[in-house]
Amino acid sequence: MLVGIVGKPSCGKSTFLNALTMVNAKVGDYPFTTVDPNRGTAYVQSTCVCKELEVQDNPKNSICTDGIRYLPIQILDVAGLVPGASEGRGLGNKFLDDLRQADVLIHVVDASGSLDAEGNKINKGSWDPLKDVSFLEEEIDAWIKSIIMRDYEVMRKKAAAEKLRFSILLHEKLTGLAIKKHHIDASIREVGIVDNDVNTWDENLDTLITTIRRKSKPIVVVANKIDQPTSADNFSRMQNELDAKVFPVSALAEVFLRTEHEDKTISYKQGEAEFTMIDEEKLGDSKKQLLTKIQSDLLEKYGSTGVHDVLTNVVFDLLNMIVVYPVEDVSKFSDKSGNVLPDAYLVPKGTTAIELAGKVHSDFAENFIHGSLAPSGRRVGTDYELRNNEVIKIVSAVK
Ligand SMILES: Nc1nc2c(ncn2[C@@H]2O[C@H](COP(=O)(O)OP(=O)(O)OP(=O)(O)O)[C@@H](O)[C@H]2O)c(=O)[nH]1
Ligand SMILES: [Mg+2]
CATH class of the missing domain: 1.10.238 (Recoverin; domain 1)
Structure with missing residues (x-):
């Protein structure tokens, strides 16, 4: 699965990618800072089945901490899109071609309304961000x-x-x-x-x-820069007037909180509504003031910086994914080498046993015999629809 981050220049796409992944993509307050796409891996969270099964797992393709599975998602941040791109304006079709493989789009919008259509700075609040949403949809349609x-x-x-x-x-x-x-x-x-x-x-x-575009590349809208004074009103209008789901986000605040956490001046966990100060001296007065502002104007008002809610929504609501755990041994929930619950797969709801077999290994689908559910050992056939947190052994004629 590939998630594309799109939007006009300077709306905060690279900052949003950094907030999700901490890859350090270049950020700048001028249009077209990004020319070549930046890639990163973000992690979406799901309650791991290890808790329910009361086992200690050894994850291989994902991470498990305190009973939460973190599943990797590939994210692509591309150059800014300007009206007329499909006819070659701005970076034109390059932007669009970079998006070919995306399965879903996160449209980052400057909710403060302080950039024109081309991403140039204008008076705060003087641009209507609703226009950005229709522009982007029209450009993608024109490209297709x-x-x-x-x-x-x-x-x-x-x-x-x-x-x-x-x-x-x-x-x-x-x-x-x-x-x-x-x-x-x-x-x-x-x-x-x-x-x-x-x-x-x-x-x-x-x-x-x-x-076709709505079905093949669905869009969620990020009302970014929600920390700015002109953003709140625009955000409620966007929520009321757009068909798409809209999230209030401050990518900049998330990057700040995570950087300070890594610097050990605060303790902050992604997606949470609070942080605790650890080293006030090292922080200094201006950062302390900024943190107080983030706490009162952002975390208390919106519940979080919003960055991770977007990814969770994209994966589990918009794309309707579930998590399943293929294993070799249904009694130990392990692979051949004894690793417990080694792999967690994100698959669309409605995925059948044979479709999962094909994702694990293309030969497995062709030579599929049956599936065995853990811990019951119950046998299921090709058309069995997997449930969330299902642990299953694919039995195939391939050794
Ligand atoms: N206040 C505020 N500023 C932000 C936020 N996110 C990004 N910015 C600022 O917006 C400017 C542009 O950010 P970028 O992440 O480079 O934007 P971009 O969309 O990748 O821009 P291009 O690569 O030029 O298309 C920078 O000055 C960021 O610091 C936010 O949540 N709040
Ligand atoms: Mg950028």
């Missing part, structure tokens, strides 16, 4: 359309001559954008296009593209 239009006539002719289904040609065209066949099929049904009637496509193409 430009890819389709390159071969639209050829596709049309081919479909008419060979009586082919449009969805198959469209999938071939869009597969490089991590757009799956089921996204296209569901969108065609929703828009009411007749798959093998070319004439019904033309008039519905724009609606179809928007529908």
